[in-house]
Amino acid sequence: MLRGVNAQKTVRKRLPSPKKRLCKVHGKPIRPSYWLAGHRNTGCSECYRTTEVPPPRKRLCKQHGRPILRSRWWSGYRSKGCVLCFKVPPPGKRLCRKHKLPISPSTWRNGRHSTGCSRCHNSRPGYLLAKERYKKRLRKSTKARKKSR
Numbered sequence: 627m628l629r630g631v632n633a634q635k636t637v638r639k640r641l642p643s644p645k646k647r648l649c650k651v652h653g654k655p656i657r658p659s660y661w662l663a664g665h666r667n668t669g670c671s672e673c674y675r676t677t678e679v680p681p682p683r684k685r686l687c688k689q690h691g692r693p694i695l696r697s698r699w700w701s702g703y704r705s706k707g708c709v710l711c712f713k714v715p716p717p718g719k720r721l722c723r724k725h726k727l728p729i730s731p732s733t734w735r736n737g738r739h740s741t742g743c744s745r746c747h748n749s750r751p752g753y754l755l756a757k758e759r760y761k762k763r764l765r766k767s768t769k770a771r772k773k774s775r
């Protein structure tokens with residue numbers, strides 16, 4: 627039995643051996659998908675890992691034991707930066723510049739300290755008006771269609 631004689635022909639883009647596609651940064655083979663996408667200098671498993679955020683259990687804040695926020699992890703924090711690290715000030719000290727209402731805690735933690743109160747979140751006049759206009763247009767077009775038939 628002839629094994630694998632034509633196997634290579636079916637692969638359109640051939641990969642060089644792992645030893646010939648090493649990452650310049652880590653010295654590990656560049657992942658096939660990266661290689662095929664055109665990466666020649668970086669893209670090994672190590673490169674990939676540094677851009678990933680580990681599961682919450684593996685990125686605990688050393689001070690509070692709570693998972694470090696993704697955005698913090700991304701910006702390079704590895705030992706501090708959980709929810710408790712960002713103490714939200716009392717409502718009176720985090721007022722929305724537009725509405726003079728307290729900014730919601732989650733918004734505050736995300737780094738928005740000037741706007742983002744409950745009214746900001748609920749009243750989006752632009753969006754509501756657009757929706758209204760869309761509804762009207764929809765009603766009109768269905769009527770027109772019925773008449774023409």
Ligand SMILES: [Zn+2]
Pocket residue numbers: 649650651652653654668669670671672673674
């Ligand atoms: Zn690498």
Ligand SMILES: [Zn+2]
Pocket residue numbers: 687688689690691692706707708709710711
């Ligand atoms: Zn913390």
Ligand SMILES: [Zn+2]
Pocket residue numbers: 722723724725726727741742743744745746747
């Ligand atoms: Zn507001």
